[in-house]
Amino acid sequence: MQDATDPFAEFLTSLQGIWINVVSFMSGMLAPGWRQNQVFILLGLAVLAWLLHRGTGVMLENWVRSREGWAKWQLRFIVQIKRRLGLMWFAALAGLVYAVMQNITWPSRSYLIGLAATLAAVYVLVAFAARLVRNRPLRRIVTWAMWIYATLYMLNVSDDVAGFMDGMAITVGDFRLSLLTLITALVVIGVLLTMARVVSQASASTIRKNDDISPSMQVLAVKGVQLALYGIAFYMGVKAVGIDLTGLAVLSGAIGVGLGFGLQKVVSNLVSGVIILLDKSIKPGDVISLGETFGWIQTLGARYASVVTRDGKEYLIPNEDLITGQVVNWSHSDDFVRLDIYFGTAYGDDPHAVRKMAIAAATSVDRVLSFKPPVCHIVGFGDSSVDYILRFWIKDPTGGLTNIRGNVYLALWDTFQENGISIPFPQREVLLLEDSKLAVSKPQTDATSG
Incomplete structure (x- = not known):
């Protein structure tokens, strides 16, 4: 007692x-x-x-x-x-x-x-x-x-x-x-975590300044350093005050099993994020297309990737979708992108001259690469026009695709106007037969109205 x-x-x-x-x-x-x-x-x-x-x-x-x-x-x-x-x-x-x-x-x-x-x-x-x-x-x-x-x-x-x-x-x-x-x-623990944050920020700044490390590996290295420093700080803080962590092993195992069922999507996104950083399939700055979304990767997070479009919208795409879905990476191996536009001219225009004019018009646009010259080919004879395809290359897909296509179309229009090349459109002629009811009834109608 x-x-x-x-x-x-x-x-x-x-x-x-x-x-x-x-x-x-x-x-x-x-x-x-x-x-x-x-x-x-x-x-x-x-x-x-x-x-x-x-x-x-x-x-x-x-x-x-x-x-x-x-x-x-x-x-x-x-x-x-x-x-x-x-x-x-x-x-x-x-x-x-x-x-x-x-x-x-x-x-x-x-x-x-x-x-x-x-x-x-x-x-x-x-x-x-x-x-x-x-x-x-x-x-x-x-x-x-x-x-x-x-x-x-x-x-x-x-x-x-x-x-x-x-x-x-x-x-x-x-x-x-x-x-x-x-x-x-x-x-x-607070002091150690603060010290870990200061050290992690300094190391992250050093890693980001190293141009020999790829952007994806920079993100992975920064996340790894932060996780290691914060984990060590928490462990040292708990051990410093004499708290025994062995008794928490069974409890943490039970919690882990429960979280495994409830957080499957979260864990899947975390693992997918690590895979993306390791295989370097997508990295910050890449231009991608995923479904209707077209933009460039701004940041790669532990759970999602931030994709910014040309209209200023920021999409947070889960990492799992980038692994399992079909993603078009316009700048995966290099920044060169080939674009195609289609047009047609009248049958009375010389196709040899049209091809030369189209190539010259595309070359005159600023973003079109001159060391990968444009090409123009006939792709068919349509009902109203001779159909062509004009192919050209750019090196800055982050600058947009729709605007460069529009500039090339404007250059084609100006060139064709200067050289008298016409762009036809479908026309239809309607012939009225003499034996048709419309041809017979029309004079009677006129006579009656008069």
Whole structure:
């Protein structure tokens, strides 16, 4: 029975120790003497720091407005400085007063001022260091947690608070989880994940700048580095706080079986994405056609590929569709694309001259390649025209296909107009036989109407 009450007794003892320290500290500041004098000095420094913050903040804002061409990160940094000018002024003034009082009076008579200066400087450093955390709610949690810990540590009550939180624990068999262990695990894992994110961003930037690596392998390498770094950070964080992961093996296996049935499509898309990156069949920048969708690959994600069309629409195509469906990759092995257009001319026009004119018209268009010259052939004798096919090559399918076809058609029209080449259209003649009812009745109708 004694063992069951020990944790609760330790909890009460820790709580009582913290309360005694707080009451002793507050009573010391309220009593007349140097502690109270230091409190008044700190209040005066706070007012002076606030006035300096108002004045220098306006000066800093006017100075920044007079500058041009600054990057966004520089402007964000200046904004953060402006927000914390008051705390920075207070830390500087308190540090200066503390240094002077250390030389002209007893060190104990400036202890609170030195403590306030140190805490203010730590608060400023924590505020800037927390900017590495991009998520705003998480950044606020990290900032306040580090501020609270720094305050408790500087007040020499961190051990009492740690004992208090360690007493708030849940015990199931051999497993014990305290509030202190949970907070420590979150802090360690958060720090390691932040470091992993910074390292992964730096490595991703280095990989993307390497022109010897293909775009698809760059994406795969970046994803692999991120997965490895985040996995190592999480594992190290859990092991650092002493949590045994062997007990989670059975639970993770059961969860894996359940997810295998419910997330088949998701897993299929993930595996398909890895296959696409490995076989290099599709890579960022390729121009593809999938059904009615024509555009270029902007990004390759773990679950889908982003395809941007000429009209600005962005299609998120699952990776499985790119593996199982029929995809036309216009720039798989190279960027050369051959286009065909059809036209017809009248039977009275010389076909030899028409072919030469068509080739010259296509060559005059900017995007048509001259070192792969266009060709023109007769493909049939139609009812109303001689039918031709004009073939030409381009090297920039990302610039669009419909517009280049339209430009070639316009060049053909202008060339044919200048040289008197006609483009026929179907015409029909209707002959009225003399014995038909329409031919017989029409004069009678005219006579009657007259």
